[in-house]
Amino acid sequence: MEVSAHADTESTDVGVTTGFLARKLGVSPTTLRSWDRRYGLGPAVRPDGRHRRWSHGDVEMVQEMCRLTASGVPPAEAARAAKEHARTADTAAPGPTPGPAPTAAPAPADEHSPAARARAAVSATAQVSHSGTGLPLGDVRQECRGLARAAVRLDAAAVQRQLTAVLEAYGPAVAWEEVMMPTLRAVGRKWETSGDRYVEVEHLLSWHIAATLRHSYVRASSSAARPDSSPVLLACLPGEQHTLPIEALTAVLAERGVPALMLGGAVPAEALLASVRRTGPSAVVLWSQSRSTASLALARHVAATRWGMRGARTRSAVLLCGPGWGRSGEAGLLRPTGLRDALRMLPAR
Template sequence: MEVNAHQAAEPADAGVTTGFLARKLGVSPMTLRSWDRRYGLGPAVRADGRHRRWSPDDVRMMQEMCRLTTAGVPPAEAARTAKRHARAHGTPAADPLGPSPVATDGRAVTASARTPPPEDEALDGEPLAGDARRECRGLASAAVRLDGAAVQRHLTGAVRAHGLAMAWEEVMMPALHAVGRKWQASDDRHVEVEHLLSWHVSATLRHAYVTAAAAREALQDVSPVLLGCLPGEPHTLPIEALGAALAEQGAAALMLGGDVPAEAFLAAVHRVSPLAVVLWSQSRSTASLPLARHIAAERWGVQGARTHTTVLLCGPGWDRRTEPGLLRPYGLRDAVRMIGSLAAERPN
C-alpha cells in the first residue's frame, strides 16, 4: 500500500526519482548511479539542476538495460543497446515495471535495505574501463591461441586488479561471450577454445572461493548461502562466480553445483538452515517456479522458533516479474548486495 501511495505521488510527466525507479526495477539506487557514471545511462532531466528525475523514455531505457544484463549481456554492451532501443522505440519494454521485490515473510525490500554498506561501495566503483576492455581482449586472444598459461595469467590478474565481481562482469563474461560468438560464426570449428577458456574460468573461480573460505574459519558458525542449479541445468559458471564473490565478501557459501535434484535442495535446507537459497536457471526450460515456491515455504528450526529461508531466482531463465516470497536480483553484484542485507538483518 505504501508503494502505491508513492507511485501516485510520482506523475509520469514530471518523471520519477532514482529511489522510486530503483524499487520498481529491483536494483539498488547505487547501481543506477554507477550505470550513469560508467555508461551515461542517466536521466535526461534534473529538476532544479540537482534532483534526478527519470522520464518515461529514461525508464524504458533502464528496463532494457535490466533485461539485457539479466540475460547475461556484458554491462557496457547492454548500455549501448539500451540507448539505441530508447532512441528507436517509443513503446515500453516487453515486461512492465513489476512490484517491488519482497522477502519471504512478505515484507518489502526497501531501497535502503538493498544499498550496500560503505565498505562495499568499491563493488560499484568506477573501473578503468579501458583497462578492463584490454584485459578482456587479451584473455580472448590467449584462449584463441590455446595458450593456457596466458589465459590463467589474464584471469588471475583481473581478479587481483578488480576483485572477483568486477572481473567476472567486465572481463570473464565478455570474453566467454566473444569466444562463443566466434565459435558460432565458424561452424563450430573453435569449440576447443570455448572449452579451454571455460575450464580456466572455472578453475579461477573455484580457487578464489577456496582461498577466501579458508581464510575465514569463523564462517563455520555462520548460516550459509546455499547455491545450486535447478534440475536439468548444467551451466554452473555464473553461480560459481556468485559463490566466489560471496566468499570474497566474507559470506559462507555452500555450493551444490549443477543439475541439483529437487529432493537434494530440500534436504540441504533442513540440514544447514541456510540464510538464503540461490536457484540458478540458464533457460526457461529449467526454471521451475513450483520448486522455488516449495523451497521458500519450507520451515526449519526447533519447534516454537521455526522459520523459513529467502529464495533468490538468478539467471536469464527466470521471468523478470517478481513474486511474493522470491527475490530477483539483476546481476551478480546485486545478488551479493541482497545477501549482504539479509545477513545484516539476521542474528546468528
Template sequence: MRVRAGGSGLPLGDVRREARGVARASVRLDSPTVQHLLNAFVREHGVVAAWEDVMMPTLHAVGRKWQSSGDRYVEVEHLLSWHVSTALRSAPLLRPCPEPPPEAAPVLLACLPDEQHTLPLEALDAALRERGTATRMLGGAVPAEALTAAVRRTGPGAVVLWSQTRSTADSPLARRLADTRWGVRGARRGPVVLVAGPGWGHRALPGLPRPRELAEALTMLSRTGTGTAHARRSGEH
C-alpha cells in the same frame, strides 16, 4: 582502461585491455596465459570486476563467434570456461578473504534440475566467499529431492537457484524451498530464496527476489544478514 578490442577474431567491442589479452590467448588455446591473466586480474581487482569486465565479455564474444561460425570455436569456449571456473574457485587463494563466523547460516547455491550452466553461480559463490560469507555450493543439475534435503541439513539463511533456460525454471520447487522450515518449536525459520538467471523470464514471482546481475545479488543477500554472525541457526534439523 577500455579499448576497441581487435586481433582475436572475437566480437568483443569496447572492453578492457585485459579482456582483449584473454581473448587472444583463448583463441590460441594458450592455457597458461589465459589462467595467468585471469588470476592476475582477480588478484588485483577482485571477483566482481573480473566477472563483469573480463570474464563475461570474453565468454559472450566466444559464444557469439561459435553461433555464427558453424560449430567452430567450441574448443575455445570449453577452454575459456574451464579457466574462468578455475580462477573463480581459486579466488580465496588469490586474495585475502575474511573467514565466515562458524555460527553463520550459509548461502546455499544450486542449479535447478537439468540445468548445467554453473559459471554465473560460481561467480556469485566466489564473490560471497571474498566477502567472508559462508556458502555451500551444490553446482549443476541438482535433483529436487537433493535440494530439499540440502536445505534441511544446512539450515541456510538464503538459497540461490540458477536457471539459464525457460525449460529448467521451476517456480513450484522454488516456492516449496522457500516454505521449508526447521528448528525448535517456537523458533522455526526458513530461507530467503532468490531466483537468478535468464530462464525465469520476465514474469514476477512474488516473494522470490530476482537479482538481474552479480552486484544486485550481493546487495540482496547482504540485506538478509546471511552468512554473518547475526544469521544464527535456530536449532538442529
C-alpha cells in the same frame, strides 16, 4: 616433422625452426608467418635454400610480442614495441650472456619503455570494438582483449596468467562482471554464428575460469567466515549444468567472509530440499540458464520450506538467478538482475 631429441638444447648460433618455436610459444606456425609478413617479426638471417632459423634474439623478440598481445596490446602496437625492444637489446652494453627469457610476468616496465607506450596506446583506444581476435567483443576493458587473444590461440598458460592477474588486481566481482563474462559471451556468440567453430576456445576458457574462481574460493574460505553464521546455499536446478555464474558468486561471498554451500550443477529437487532443511541457509540461490530448466513450482517449494527449532522455525530467502527465469518477478521470491544485485538482496549479516 619430428623434433630431434636434442632440439631443446640447440645453440642460438644455429637457431631453431619455425615449428619448434611455435610449439615453444604455444602458437601456430601460421601465426609466426603472419607476424613476419605483416609486421616484419621474422628471422634476421634467412639462409638461401634452407629452412628459416630463429636466433636467440629473434626468439626473444617474438616472446615479447606474445607477452604484449596476451596482456591486451593490439598486435600492430605490440609488434612495434617488440622490434624496438630487440633493437635496444642489440645495442646494449656487452655483458654476461643472458639466459632464456622468463615465462613469468616481468617486472613493471619503465613508463617510457616501448612496452609501456604500447600499453598506453591500448588505453587510448580502449573503446575501439575491433579486438584483433575475430570475436565480437564490443566496448570492453583491455584485459578482455588480451584474454580473448590468448584463448583463441589456445595458449592455456597465457589464459591462466591473465585470469590470475585480473582476479588479484580487481577481486572476483569485477573480474567476473567486467572481464570473464564479457569474454565468455563473445566466444559464445562466435560459436553460435560460425558453424560450431570455436567450441574448443569456449571449453578452454570456461575450464580456466572455473579453476580460477574455485582457487579464489578455497584461498578466501581458508581464513573464512564465522562458524555460527547460516550459509548461503547455491545450486543449479535439475537439468541445469551452467555453474560458472554461481561459482563467481561463491567466490565473492568467500572473499567477504560469508559462508557458502555450493551444490553445483543439476541438483535433484529432493537433494535441494533436504539440503535446505539440514543446513538452514539464510538464503538459497537458484540458477537457471534456460527456460527449460526454470521451475517456479520447485522455487516456491524451497521458499515454503521451514527449518529450525520447533517454535522458532523460519524460512530462507530465495533468489531466482539467471536468464531462464525471464524478467517477471514472483511474489515472495527475489529476482536479481546480476551478481551485484544478488549481493544487495542477500540478508544482511
